[in-house]
Amino acid sequence: MPVDPHGGKLVQRVAPEQERQKLLREGERYPSLHADEETLLDLENIAVGAFSPLEGFMTREEVERVAAEMLLPNGEVFSLPVLFQQREPPRVVAGESAAIRDVQGQIVGILEIQDVYRLDLPALARQVYGTDSTSHPGVDLLYRKGEYAVGGRIQLLRFPTHRYRKWVMTPAQTRILFAQRGWRTVVAFQTRNPPHRAHEYLQRLGLEIADGLFIHPILGRKKEDDFDSETIMRAYQLLIARFYPQDRVVLAGLATAMRYAGPREAVFHAIVRQNFGATHFIVGRDHAGVGNFYNPYAAHRIFDTLPAPLAITIVKVGAVFHCAVCGEIASERTCPASHEMRRTSVTMTTIRSLLRAGKTPPPELIRPELVGVLQEGLEGSALGV
Ligand SMILES: [Zn+2]
Structure with a gap:
């Protein structure tokens, strides 16, 4: 490997x-x-x-x-x-x-x-x-x-019974799968949400730089207002089937609780993905953060101050948003600062509140094909499923 x-x-x-x-x-x-x-x-x-x-x-x-x-x-x-x-x-x-x-x-x-x-x-x-x-x-x-x-x-002695079983793979299994596909480089993507356009921008960036993309959402205890595992995985299956080169993507769940520990959790997430066989790991703005507890770039800087470097390569990406002037999803590194007033941040919080208000989120935030899955997810959680 x-x-x-x-x-x-x-x-x-x-x-x-x-x-x-x-x-x-x-x-x-x-x-x-x-x-x-x-x-x-x-x-x-x-x-x-x-x-x-x-x-x-x-x-x-x-x-x-x-x-x-x-x-x-x-x-x-x-x-x-x-x-x-x-x-x-x-x-x-x-x-x-x-x-x-x-x-x-x-x-x-x-x-x-x-x-x-x-x-x-x-x-x-x-x-x-x-x-x-x-x-x-x-x-x-x-x-x-x-x-x-x-x-x-x-x-x-026994694999515990849990509702995430059908989604999880072991590191031994993913390593075999990556090797079978002949991937020498694999970029891993951490998430706790269904995919919106900013996620997709980062995943396509991963597909540009590595042989394969490993989408590895956290399934496990999360905040009350996060989407449930079923919705996250169904939305990803749809995105991959319709819009990604399927032979270049592996989707599996990681069953562990979110800690929301910001920079320290970014390091933990990187180590875990290395164990699953990833060579690269994407760390976006405010990785594993919550509220205003962490500086949005603390999760980037921590990798420069570790007592020893990790073997996995960290791909650090700044804020990703939709820019009306550029007319597409862009980042701080691709869109000039003069466009700042014309940028719309792409967050699941915004998408969720639009859905809760009975509105359809605009296509620059989320692909229209995925809206139905998210709506069903919200209805399911409202019923306590
Ligand atoms: Zn722009």
Whole structure:
């Protein structure tokens, strides 16, 4: 492959089939740790190597190094904590094994407990998110998951049941797919929304510079007003089928929660896409940001200040908008500043509020062919589907 996974090898912590039954029986004798939906998604991501070089949930030492220096103790860059949090003090001790159980109580994995510890959540939030305010959705989620944590290597015994299953691929699968297509360069595109015209501009830029485009939307917990996974994926399927060279695009979902950690999450997103086999990663304006918590270009600058460079190439793109003078989607680098008053920003917030008001968003914001899928998505979420 043209790019190694972060840390040099793709982590594999899925129990081999011949050991699975034995491990499940052993697990019945271990103390239990219950995992919520986001923790289960990350258990699976660790097991299949999406979070390489992580082999488990972080210990206190790992969290502290990542929060303070963006480094794992082994010297690899890592920017976000990956935690197994608990609201109550866990009744397990370091050195033993625990059975990780899903919401239904079924064993899904084994944790080799290396550390049981208490987190200083506001301090961690300030280091990672740059704020300890609960009005930040990532910080709010961090607090709600509890101040206790267990760390250690994991083994996945059963793939957890979740509604994103039909969309996800493992890094091993995408790497094989990219190789089969003969792609030497793959540009990955992160999103948490259905595609609008500014997204499309960036994706076409990706198609110009690389052999293949890997569209990898985050499917997992998001803000209340974000679109649901089904709508995002259906809109992309339509866009790819009708408007993209299909043999040059791969679409798959990444099932993990959005953290809205801005620059730190941009680094995390890049590392994850490298693990999936991407050689390039597009980072737009205010990547993974929320509200006004981050400078829109902090997610670009962070890549210049990492303790070590990443193997994946970062494609930094400024603000993309529709310019009435240029008569098309353009960016700060292609449209002169004198057109500033004639630019319209292309955001999903604008498109959503037009749809909610019963209006059809103009074609310079979103392709008319996709409007129906988005309308259905909004109706579905209004019904609580
Ligand atoms: Zn212009």
